[in-house]
Amino acid sequence: MPTPNLTPDKATGIGNWSEEKFVKALKSGIKDGEAALRYPMKPYPELTDKEAAAIYKYLMSIPSISNKVERNLTPQ
Ligand code: HEM
Numbered sequence: 001m002p003t004p005n006l007t008p009d010k011a012t013g014i015g016n017w018s019e020e021k022f023v024k025a026l027k028s029g030i031k032d033g034e035a036a037l038r039y040p041m042k043p044y045p046e047l048t049d050k051e052a053a054a055i056y057k058y059l060m061s062i063p064s065i066s067n068k069v070e071r072n073l074t075p076q
Pocket of ligand 1: 003004022025026038040041055070072073
């Protein structure tokens, strides 16, 4: 049950994600029109946009790590 690379690496992390895309994925669980999350991660609609954007800004401030994680969005 691997969790994704959330470092700012452009190729294997979220370095190419806009703040808007990240906030939407975190709050609604939708990314580019499809599911972004799966168990045990749930969407967090209770976060305000400001709170979700603060998490994005923090993640963008940490060192990039190149680590390709295969996605698995098969319903559990
Ligand atoms: C503040 C805490 C967290 C944030 C900001 C966060 C953020 C995200 C984001 C943005 C994605 C989508 C990544 C993508 O589409 O490439 C994701 C997916 C996921 N997260 Fe989280 N997450 C958090 C906590 C957790 C925790 C605590 C777990 C597990 C215990 C978890 C497990 C997962 C899993 C399994 C996925 C789907 C991976 C896949 O695509 O196969 N997350 N998370």
